[in-house]
Amino acid sequence: MQNEQNRKPSKPTGRNVRKKNQPEHSQTVIIPQLSPEVLERARRAAAEGKTPQQIDEEAAAAAAQQAAQAAGEQAVQPKPQPQPKPQAKARKTRAEAEAELAQSIHDDHLWLNNPVMVRGLGLAPIVAMASDGDRALMLCVLSVLLLTATRMLAVAVCHITGNRFRPVVYAYAAAVLYIPVYIIMYNIFGTNLSIMGIYLPMMVVEPVIVKRMEATELETIGEAFRKGINNTIGLCIAILLVGCLRELLAYGTVFERSVLPVGLLPLAAQPAGGFLLLGLVAAGWTAVAGAYVRYKQEEVRHLYADRKH
Amino acid sequence: MLTVSTDLTVFQSVAQFLSYAVLAVFAENVVFSRAMGVSRLIKLVGDPEVRTWQYCTPVILVQLFSAPLGWACMTYVAPLLPLYLPDWLPVASLRPILYLTCAVLAMAVVWVLLGILPAAHRVACREQLPLATCTCSVLGTLLLCSNQNYDLLQSTAFGLGSGLGYLFAVLVVDEGRRRLGSKDIPTIFRGLPSYLIYIGILSLAIYGLVGHGVAR
Known part of the structure; x- marks a missing residue:
């Protein structure tokens, strides 16, 4: 994962390193x-x-x-027995709160840990194919139909095989599921599906679909379903955002409806423009997400300042 | 004794092989022209535990050996499928599973061939072999050769060139990674955004060299 600030949220950056004599409380009072x-x-x-x-x-x-x-x-009992003190509910320590925050950031596949903008997955179809809204919509439908089902089927098979041959299992799970998915998509989009070229069948080995094959620990099917849905939503948001933006800049339209009189950046329809535009969008996305993460980290540090252990 | 026509045929074949390989390395580079395998590339250059040769050697070999298998599949298997498949099942829906099988068969061949390497290199390459097989650059190249109706020679040359082109892209991006770590780069552009913009500029250079978009 390229976004270091999300992977190690508790690690202080050079700008935020606290001096030894500086009090624990920050000068910034947030809430x-x-x-x-x-x-x-x-x-x-x-x-x-x-x-x-x-x-x-x-x-x-x-x-x-x-x-x-x-x-x-x-009043009834002359010799009252000492009542046991009620157990005070254990309060979270600062380390626990930071760990919980880091986990919540990691699990947020929509914004803070978006599979495309933050983790850099699914770049091939987005850069090369999502050059307009229609193609982006096709990619979204494919992702919705394929991603979660692949993850669940592969996990089920991996439970049978003892978590061996993961890459092959994941790729074949996606390839098998691609058959009904293609039929469904052909019924929806018809011959327009051919404009996707090689990028439609290539999705069966796209890292955003089969990324889990690199992980050694085996998740449950329920967990695969939940994370698959989250990843799907995050992926679809990124695809539609980039697709519509590229169409707007390249042709001045969004879903073939005229918005601008002329395309401001025709290069946006090419892979080179896709790389550049996606890089700029990812930078903006990372900036906003990073600011939010720093805000939450500061909040936790503030609230749990007196509980180091 | 070789005749002049035979010499010319051999020469033309070698020239064609080299031209398709060079085409795949530069003008139709899998990463810069078609963005295939770029997700894995970005992860690879930022991963200190995996060296470039550990991942790229299996990629090149799998590309090389899967290309003839893909050509055989396109030439001999695909035309027979409509005869046996029901009407509601289009052949296009089976393309991923067919070409993925070609790649997996090539993976088996490469796994055996890697046995000639020294033990340390053999283990390192075999660890990366499944991930190198199930990647967009391998399957994408097979699908592309099929779409372009390349013959055996062209497919093999394009497969080898695609593997070498992937290595070329990894080396170029890895060199860029060292410079992209500069403190002069704004914080929000560090990491993935700077990689994407860097690859985009290189892709723009390829686009300027070719002068048009490549087939998809």
Whole structure:
């Protein structure tokens, strides 16, 4: 993965290295009203589907009831036994919070860890073929039909083969699934499918489809489904964005509807223009995603400043 | 005793072989002209654990040996398929599985051939062999030779040239990677964006050399 800041989010960059004598708290106060207790209460409220106020009221009522019950028991029993202290719920440490943030960034295949813009997968069809909206739409349909199904089928086969021959299993899973997918796409797009050339059958070995073959650990089928869906959505967003942008710049149209009187950059329709444009879009995408990641890291560091362990 | 016509035929064949190979290395480079295998290339140049020769040697050999198999598949197998397939099943839907099988057979041949290398190189190349086989540059070249109706000689030359062209692209991008690590480059362009723009400029140079887009 090329985006180092997403892979190692907790590693301080040269610009953000804290001096030894500098206090832990940053000068930038982002959300001073939030504390870990507030966040924990909000998390419980979200988990139970209630508002924080309802959680507070219920907690107060439970405490009052517990106090009344304790008082009653004390009146009945002359020699009260010492009540065991309720176990305080373990609060997250800073390291745990940072690890959780890193995991959430890693799992966000839509924006922060987009398979195309951040991880550099699926570049061949996007650069060479997604030169207009129609072709981008075909690639999207192919990705929707092929990506998740391939991942699930390959994982199922890998469970049988003991996770051996992964590259061949993944590639053949995609090639077998390509048969019904091609029939479906032919019924949808007809002979327009021929404009995709070699890039349609080549998708069966495209890294964005079979990237998982490089991983040694075997995931479950449910996990493959969930991650496959996430990757598919992220891929489709990137394909449509680049496809429409290239068509707009090259021909002045979007899905063959005129937007600009003339194409501003005819080179955008060529692979060279595709590389350049995708590089610029990826730079913008990385900048926004990196700023958000730094904001979240700063927030975690701020909220968990007093819990190093 | 060779006749003049035989000499000319051999000479023409060698010239044709070289011209198709050179065409595949430069003018129709798999990476710069068609963006095939570029995802894997970007990962390869940034991976300190995998050296260029470990990955590119299997790629070149698989391309070389899969090209004749692909030609045989296109010439002898593909025309027979419509006779046996039902009407609702188009032959085009079977192209990936056919040419992938050619690549896997070539992988088996290459796996055996790598046995002549010293142990350290053999193990390193065999580790990368499955990944080198199931890549866009290999399958894309086979599909391209099929689309262009290349004969056996042309297919083999184009396959060898594509493998060498992939090595050429890896070396060029790897050289660029060292310079792209400069602090003068803005932070947001470091990594993937700078690679893409760099490859785009090289692709633009190829486009300027050829003067038109290549067949897809």
